[in-house]
Amino acid sequence: MTHDDRPPRHPRRARFARWVLRAAGFRLVGTLPTRGLVIGAPHTSNWDLALAVLVFWAHDRRPRVLVKSEVFWWPLGPALRSLGAIRTERNSGGGLVAELTRAAAVGDEFMLVLAPDGTRSASDHWKSGFYRLALATGLPVTLAYVDGPTREVGTGPTLEMTGDVVADMDRIREFFTDKRGLRPGRGSTVRLRDEDTA
DSSP: OOGGGSOOSSHHHHHHHHHHHHHTTOEEEOOOOSEEEEEEEOOOSTHHHHHHHHHHHHTTOOOEEEEEGGGOOTTHHHHHHHTTEEEEOTTOTHHHHHHHHHHHHSSSOEEEEEOTTOSSSOOSSBOSHHHHHHHHHOOOEEEEEEETTTTEEEEEEEEOOOSOHHHHHHHHHHHHTTOOBSSTTOOOOSOBGGGGGO
16 A cells, blocks of 8 residues: 555545535645645635645645744644644744755655745745745645636646756746636736746
8 A cells, every 4th residue: 555545544634625625616626745845826815725724634634834933932833833834934044944854854744835926916926935945855846726717726737846947937837827716817927036047
């Protein structure tokens, strides 16, 4: 039995998540690996987080998220850690990458979720943190999305980043080109500022 074929650790939670998605009129699409970075876009609504949690629960995954250190006060800090939060400092520099690399090396599961839009409002670029982390850690990037018009939520391909930022982003753009989010028109342009200097 492979890791992905094993019985779910939380079958009730997985069934509940799938039921909620169906009840809300969403079709769950794709699969999730057990390791890597997951980028979700377009980020256009406060409901995106709730849908993301349901997708991960439906696939019996325990995602990690980056949370700024200011909110790690007691008793919220221990609760956040139990939910998979990774504490980040504003000026941690390479320390964050080193910490994530260490965390990814422990066990056969590590999944970090990032929203490259960085905002629910339209912007002319994405934040490049996910790309730099992928190159530094060697972790693949899974593309996740929500599409209001088709009522689909889930994942697409898992890609290895090559260091050719334009070519890598072209593959990502191709996937997200027809994804509209829950509030079409608010999504950010799928582009990194790093591409301007490539």
